[in-house]
Amino acid sequence: MVANPRFQRWAAGFPLTRGIAQRNTRALFDLCAGFVYAQVLTACIRLDLFAILAEGPASIDALARRLDLPPDNARRLLRAAESLRLVRALKGERYGLADLGAALNGNPGIAGMVEHHALLYADLADPVGLLRGQAQPTELSGYWPYASGKTAEPDAYARYSALMGASQAMIAEDVLDACDLSGARQLMDVGGGEGAFLQAVAARHAHLGLTLFDLPAVAERATARLSRVGLGSRIACRSGDFHAGLPPGADAISLVRIVHDHDDCPAQALLAAAHAALTPGGCLIVAEPMAGTPGAEPVGDAYFGLYLLAMGSGRPRRADELRTMLHAAGFTTIREPRARRPLLARVLIAQKSGAV
Numbered sequence: 247m248v249a250n251p252r253f254q255r256w257a258a259g260f261p262l263t264r265g266i267a268q269r270n271t272r273a274l275f276d277l278c279a280g281f282v283y284a285q286v287l288t289a290c291i292r293l294d295l296f297a298i299l300a301e302g303p304a305s306i307d308a309l310a311r312r313l314d315l316p317p318d319n320a321r322r323l324l325r326a327a328e329s330l331r332l333v334r335a336l337k338g339e340r341y342g343l344a345d346l347g348a349a350l351n352g353n354p355g356i357a358g359m360v361e362h363h364a365l366l367y368a369d370l371a372d373p374v375g376l377l378r379g380q381a382q383p384t385e386l387s388g389y390w391p392y393a394s395g396k397t398a399e400p401d402a403y404a405r406y407s408a409l410m411g412a413s414q415a416m417i418a419e420d421v422l423d424a425c426d427l428s429g430a431r432q433l434m435d436v437g438g439g440e441g442a443f444l445q446a447v448a449a450r451h452a453h454l455g456l457t458l459f460d461l462p463a464v465a466e467r468a469t470a471r472l473s474r475v476g477l478g479s480r481i482a483c484r485s486g487d488f489h490a491g492l493p494p495g496a497d498a499i500s501l502v503r504i505v506h507d508h509d510d511c512p513a514q515a516l517l518a519a520a521h522a523a524l525t526p527g528g529c530l531i532v533a534e535p536m537a538g539t540p541g542a543e544p545v546g547d548a549y550f551g552l553y554l555l556a557m558g559s560g561r562p563r564r565a566d567e568l569r570t571m572l573h574a575a576g577f578t579t580i581r582e583p584r585a586r587r588p589l590l591a592r593v594l595i596a597q598k599s600g601a602v
Contacts, residue, residue, distance in 0.1 A: 284363065286326045287350075291360050295323075296343060296351040299333060303342035355413035362409055365389055369556035376556060387558035390507075410439040414502065417591045418446035421502060421533045424583040424593040427451050430529075434459055434496035436488060436520065437504040440471045444481050456481045459492060488516050492523035499524055500531040503591070505568065506550065507560040517575035527600035530577065533593045537562040542589040565592060572596045 293313045310320035324341050327333045332347040365385040375381040435444050438458035465485035499520045520530050537546030550562040569580050577596035585592050
C-alpha cells in the first residue's frame with residue numbers, strides 16, 4: 247500500500263498522515279542526495295571557508311574573492327552550506343559560521359576524514375561490485391596496508407598514522423571520561439599510532455606508566471613525535487606484531503578503534519593476547535563505534551559496514567558480540583560505562599580474574 251502512488255498522494259494530503267508522508271519523502275530524498283551534501287562539505291573544507299568565517303562574518307563579494315570563485319558560484323555554495331546548517335545568512339548578503347561549521351573548524355580531524363573519503367567514494371562507485379568481491383584491489387586497502395598484511399613504504403605509514411592521530415584526539419577525552427584509571431599502575435595502548443590517545447592520558451594521569459605498542463614503522467614515528475611534544479621520557483614505545491603476543495606486565499590495556507579493523511579470527515586472537523599480557527586482576531579497555539548503537543544505527547552498520555568492507559578487513563560489531571568474544575578470551579567481568587558521545591565511541595571494560 248505504501249508503494250502505491252495513489253496512496254502516497256492521499257497520505258501527503260490527509261491531515262493525520264501528512265507529517266509522516268513529508269518526513270518519509272525528505273528521508274528518501276536525503277538518501278538520494280547524500281553524496282551531493284557530502285561534496286558541499288568537501289568544497290567548504292578545501293576552500294577553507296570555515297577558517298575564513300572564523301575571522302568574522304563577510305559579504306558574498308568579499309568571500310568570493312577569498313575563495314577565488316565567481317560571485318554567483320560563491321552564493322550558490324554559501325546557500326548550499328546554509329541549507330546544511332554549516333553557515334548562517336545575515337543581513338546584507340553576509341554570512342557567518344553556524345554551529346556545525348564552527349564545530350568543524352575546531353576539529354581538524356574531521357576535515358582530514360572528509361578529504362580521506364575521496365578514496366571511499368572511489369571504492370563505492372560500484373557498490374554491487376564491492377559487495378560481490380569484484381572490486382579488488384580497493385583504494386582503501388592500499389591506504390591501510392596492515393589490513394592486507396602487506397609491508398608498505400614509509401610514506402604509507404606516515405599518511406595513515408597522521409589521519410589516525412588527528413581523528414583520535416576527538417574521542418580520547420570521551421574514552422577517558424568513561425574510564426577510571428586512578429587505580430592502575432601501567433597502561434599499554436595497543437595499536438596506539440603516533441600516541442594521540444596516550445598524550446591525552448598523560449595529561450590526566452601523572453602517576454601512570456605508559457607504553458605504546460604498534461608496528462615497527464609506526465612505533466618509530468610515535469617515538470619521534472612524542473619526543474617533539476616533550477613526552478619521550480614519559481611514554482615508552484615498543485614495536486611488534488600482536489600475532490606473536492603482547493609485552494606482559496601492564497595492569498591496563500587499551501584498544502581504541504582497533505578491534506573493528508580486524509576480521510573475527512585475528513580480532514579474537516588480539517583479545518586473547520591482551521588477556522595473556524595483563525597482570526592478574528588487570529583490565530582491558532575496548533573503545534570504538536559499535537553497530538546497533540541506539541540513535542546511531544547507520545553509523546555502525548551502513549558507514550562502517552561498507553568502509554571496512556572497502557578496507558578489506560574487519561566489521562562493525564554489536565556490544566553483545568564483543569562481550570561474547572571477551573568472555574571467550576578469558577575475561578570474567580565486562581561492563582559498559584556511559585560514554586559521552588556513543589556515536590563516536592562506546593566503551594567496554596573487561597576484567598581479568600585476579601587468581602594467579
